[in-house]
Amino acid sequence: MGKIECTCALNELSEFHSKEMATRDVYGIKLVELGKKNLDIVVLDADLSCSTKTDKFAKNFPDRFFNMGISEQDMIGVAAGLALTGKIPFASTFAIFATGRAWEQIRQTVCYSNANVKIVATHGGITVGEDGATHQAVEDVALMRVIPNMTVIVPADAYETAQVIVSATEYYGPVYIRLGRAKVPSVMPEDYKFQIGKAHIFKLGKDVNIIANGLMVAEALKASEILNEEGIDSGVANFSSVKPIDTEALL
Numbered sequence: 001m002g003k004i005e006c007t008c009a010l011n012e013l014s015e016f017h018s019k020e021m022a023t024r025d026v027y028g029i030k031l032v033e034l035g036k037k038n039l040d041i042v043v044l045d046a047d048l049s050c051s052t053k054t055d056k057f058a059k060n061f062p063d064r065f066f067n068m069g070i071s072e073q074d075m076i077g078v079a080a081g082l083a084l085t086g087k088i089p090f091a092s093t094f095a096i097f098a099t100g101r102a103w104e105q106i107r108q109t110v111c112y113s114n115a116n117v118k119i120v121a122t123h124g125g126i127t128v129g130e131d132g133a134t135h136q137a138v139e140d141v142a143l144m145r146v147i148p149n150m151t152v153i154v155p156a157d158a159y160e161t162a163q164v165i166v167s168a169t170e171y172y173g174p175v176y177i178r179l180g181r182a183k184v185p186s187v188m189p190e191d192y193k194f195q196i197g198k199a200h201i202f203k204l205g206k207d208v209n210i211i212a213n214g215l216m217v218a219e220a221l222k223a224s225e226i227l228n229e230e231g232i233d234s235g236v237a238n239f240s241s242v243k244p245i246d247t248e249a250l251l
Helices: 010-016 023-037 055-060 072-084 095-100 103-111 140-145 158-170 216-229
Strands: 041-045 065-067 088-094 118-122 151-153 175-178 200-203 208-212 234-238 241-243
Touching: 010 158, 023 041, 023 055, 023 118, 023 158, 041 055, 041 072, 055 065, 072 088, 072 095, 072 103, 088 095, 095 103, 095 118, 095 140, 118 158, 140 151, 140 175, 140 241, 158 175, 200 216, 208 216, 216 234
Parallel strands: 041 065, 041 088, 088 118, 118 175, 151 175, 208 234
Antiparallel strands: 151 241, 200 234
């Protein structure tokens, strides 16, 4: 295992705070920034780079970008191979394809070997309405969290996503990061610092507490306000780190 805390300065990420952005857009921006600093970072995509935003990395570092075509299983296998040579591969496609078509390759080739592969899947969840039910992955988190050695993260907003991408780069081992297509509101406080395995508690309620991650954190905060107005003392916690989960905070 490598470092589990994001060591980046928060002022380096301030551009993402208080902004309503799609988490996939933040991913594309941070990949380029990190690619300039770390020559071991390579990026693979399965013919969806414009949608996953890895096209930005491709334009800046064409010799470190690999478009594998509509071949998600091959993409994961190649990513594992690159990781075993010392590279830090980021493999991206839609969540439904990354975890559905390539599940066996992730299990056998990445996680069994504990290869240092970062799978960053976009278009997770039912908010991909325009693409239809075939593209709405609701099973991906469940599929990833049951595999040994896999770390699973679902960031809540742009600010947290920027920190998650940096943290995943510094952490040694397989990581699955679930991002979305739609813009999400900014919810994390300015002094927030992401750590793998740690939850963020906005407030503890005496009557009820809502646990959420991803875009549902913003919805949970809205729900909490409604409950509090109705006299129900409610709290909200962001469990962006699905695996490992913050057992202490949960209890």
